Amino acid sequence: MTFTRNCWRLGIGLVLTGAIGSGVLADPPTEPGKLPVGDPPSDITPVVAKVVSATPTVNGAEALPKALAEAKTVYAKTRDYSGYMVRQERIGGKLQPEQTAEIRVRVAPFAIFTKTIAPKSLLGQELAFMTGKKDDKVRVRAAGVAGVSGYAYRMVMYVDNVFKLPVRFEAYDATKTGDSAGEMFECVSFVSLKLNGGLGDAVFER
Numbered sequence: 001m002t003f004t005r006n007c008w009r010l011g012i013g014l015v016l017t018g019a020i021g022s023g024v025l026a027d028p029p030t031e032p033g034k035l036p037v038g039d040p041p042s043d044i045t046p047v048v049a050k051v052v053s054a055t056p057t058v059n060g061a062e063a064l065p066k067a068l069a070e071a072k073t074v075y076a077k078t079r080d081y082s083g084y085m086v087r088q089e090r091i092g093g094k095l096q097p098e099q100t101a102e103i104r105v106r107v108a109p110f111a112i113f114t115k116t117i118a119p120k121s122l123l124g125q126e127l128a129f130m131t132g133k134k135d136d137k138v139r140v141r142a143a144g145v146a147g148v149s150g151y152a153y154r155m156v157m158y159v160d161n162v163f164k165l166p167v168r169f170e171a172y173d174a175t176k177t178g179d180s181a182g183e184m185f186e187c188v189s190f191v192s193l194k195l196n197g198g199l200g201d202a203v204f205e206r
Helices: 002-010 060-076
Strands: 012-017 080-091 099-106 111-118 126-130 139-141 154-160 166-172 184-195
Touching: 060 154
Parallel strands: 012 154
Antiparallel strands: 080 099, 080 184, 099 111, 111 126, 126 139, 154 166, 166 184
C-alpha cells in the first residue's frame, strides 16, 4: 500500500482518538472489535465528528507500528464495510468544498461502489468496480473529480481507540517561512462505518 510505504520517509503524526460520536463508528457495541452491521441510511447527510487527541500526545514514530498491526488484525476479519467518505483537497492554492460519498466495499473478491451525495455539482456521481466482472473495468457515471498528484510532506492518521481502524487522513505541504505546520492540501474521513453487513454482488452491479 503506497500510503504505508511512504509514511516513514515523509514523516507521519499519529493521533489515537477516543470513542468518536456524531456518526463515526457511532454507538459502539460493548465488545471491542465488533461494529454495527447493515447498510448506511440514505436519508441523512453525515457530519464528521470532532476528533479528540489522546493525552498525553502520542509519539507517531513509536505508535505507528502498533497501530498498523492492530488495524491489520481487525481488517483480516473484515468481509465488507459500508459508510461515508468525506474528502477535501486544495487545488491551485484554494481549498475546495468537501465532497461526501456513500462507500461500500467488499474485501474478497474485491468490489467497491461509491455515490457522491454532496456538493450539488457532483450529486449522483457513481463509481463501481467488481473483480472479474465487466472486463475488470471501473465504471464511472457523471462528471469526474479533479485530483492532485505527488506526495505529501507530512501526513497525519487518526485511529479509533476502540476499533483500531483508521478513520481520518490529513496531508500537508512542506512548511513555509512563518508557518510552523504547513498547509493541509487533502483530508479524507470515514463516517458511520459498518463492518460485515453482508454486501452481495447486487450492490456493485452498475
